[in-house]
Amino acid sequence: MWQVHGSIATLVGGVRALLLQAAHPAPLSGVAEHSRYESDPLGRLAGTTRWLTVTTFASTEIIEKEAARVNAMHERVKGQFEDKKNQVKNYQAKDPRFLLWVHCAFTDSFLKAHLALGYPIDKGADAYVREWSKSAIPLGLKMAPQSVEELEATLDDFRKNDLRHSDRTGEVVKFILNPPFNGAGKYFYKLIANAAIATLDPRELTLLGLTKKSKIWLKISRVGLDIFLAILGSEPPAMAAAKARINRLG
Numbered sequence: 001m002w003q004v005h006g007s008i009a010t011l012v013g014g015v016r017a018l019l020l021q022a023a024h025p026a027p028l029s030g031v032a033e034h035s036r037y038e039s040d041p042l043g044r045l046a047g048t049t050r051w052l053t054v055t056t057f058a059s060t061e062i063i064e065k066e067a068a069r070v071n072a073m074h075e076r077v078k079g080q081f082e083d084k085k086n087q088v089k090n091y092q093a094k095d096p097r098f099l100l101w102v103h104c105a106f107t108d109s110f111l112k113a114h115l116a117l118g119y120p121i122d123k124g125a126d127a128y129v130r131e132w133s134k135s136a137i138p139l140g141l142k143m144a145p146q147s148v149e150e151l152e153a154t155l156d157d158f159r160k161n162d163l164r165h166s167d168r169t170g171e172v173v174k175f176i177l178n179p180p181f182n183g184a185g186k187y188f189y190k191l192i193a194n195a196a197i198a199t200l201d202p203r204e205l206t207l208l209g210l211t212k213k214s215k216i217w218l219k220i221s222r223v224g225l226d227i228f229l230a231i232l233g234s235e236p237p238a239m240a241a242a243k244a245r246i247n248r249l250g
Contacts, residue, residue, distance in 0.1 A: 001131040003121055004114050005056040006239045008229045012221060013106075013113035014048065015176065015189075016196035020105040022172045023163045023207040026091040026098050029081040031172060052106075055135035057242040067138030074139075084164045099141040101162065104154050107132055107145070109196075116199045116215075117222050165207050173208050188224065195221035 004010075022028050054066045077093035091098060110132075111125055121128055126147045133144035145151040177193050194217040197210055205212055 001056055001128055002239060002242075003123075004110055004119075004128050004132075005052055006236050007114055007119050008225045008232075009114040009117045009119050010052070010110060011225065012117060012192045012195045012199075013110035014052075015193050016113055016199055017106045017109035018048075018176050019173060019196060019200070019208060019210075020109055020204060021102060022169055022176070023165075023204055024098070024101050024105075024158065025081045025083060025162075025164055025166045025168075026089075026095075027093075027102055028166065028168055028172060029079055029091060030077045030093055030098075053236075053238045057238040059245065063135075064138060071139060082166060084162060094140060096141055096143075097162075099136065099139055100144065100154065101158055103133075103136045103141060103144050104151060104158070107151060108155060109199075111148075111151075112199050113196065116218050117195070117225065118218075159203055159207075163204075163207050165209060169207070170209050173210065188228075191217070191221050191224055 021031070051066065051070065055063055058066070071094065074093035079091060080088055081091050083089050093099075107129055111128055114121065115125070129148055129151050130146045133146055136142075136144045145154050179189065181189050194213050197205070198213040198215055198217045200208070200210070202212065
């Protein structure tokens with residue numbers, strides 16, 4: 001998990017995860033009705049990054065506090081959505097089914113972006129899926145996939161029974177791909193967004209109303225990410241802090 005989440009590839013994986021989550025009408029309604037994605041896209045991205053960083057590198061005590069904060073927030077996120085059969089149903093963010101979808105969307109996206117960009121996972125993809133499943137337990141999700149095979153089976157189940165293109169899908173996807181960034185940030189974001197789209201399954205592209213992107217975007221993004229990494233440094237500060245904490249405990 002450290003190897004994947006400590007990688008610069010999470011920039012691509014994060015955009016992919018946001019796109020993939022938009023294929024489910026319940027979380028999509030939650031984002032549209034309860035998040036600040038339009039007025040404060042960087043704030044929403046920072047919140048997602050905070051959860052990823054804390055559950056990957058922080059101590060057990062801090063993870064528990066962060067989970068409590070997220071659970072309290074999820075209590076307020078509720079409403080209605082139209083399911084795949086166009087039936088109106090209630091949703092709540094803490095529902096295990098919806099938690100499972102969001103978790104799988106993140107897991108699949110970070111894993112596939114990391115591998116598609118050519119970065120290694122020394123212990124293998126199954127180890128990553130198994131380790132990252134622990135992050136969902138404090139949120140109440142105790143049946144997250146434990147292997148790539150289980151992850152793919154779960155995603156197929158969602159494609160068959162839950163995912164659909166709704167009236168809001170195009171609106172949210174358009175905003176994800178064109179946030180109000182300026183200057184060089186806008187062009188860099190476009191680069192990683194195209195790379196994210198290049199890793200999506202054709203069925204997911206159809207659900208999201210997107211056209212296929214060439215794999216060449218992955219090669220171009222890898223060059224840009226490696227340059228960015230050279231500027232930032234090879235090890236994220238959260239990982240360095242975690243190593244220092246472990247050394248003190250040792």
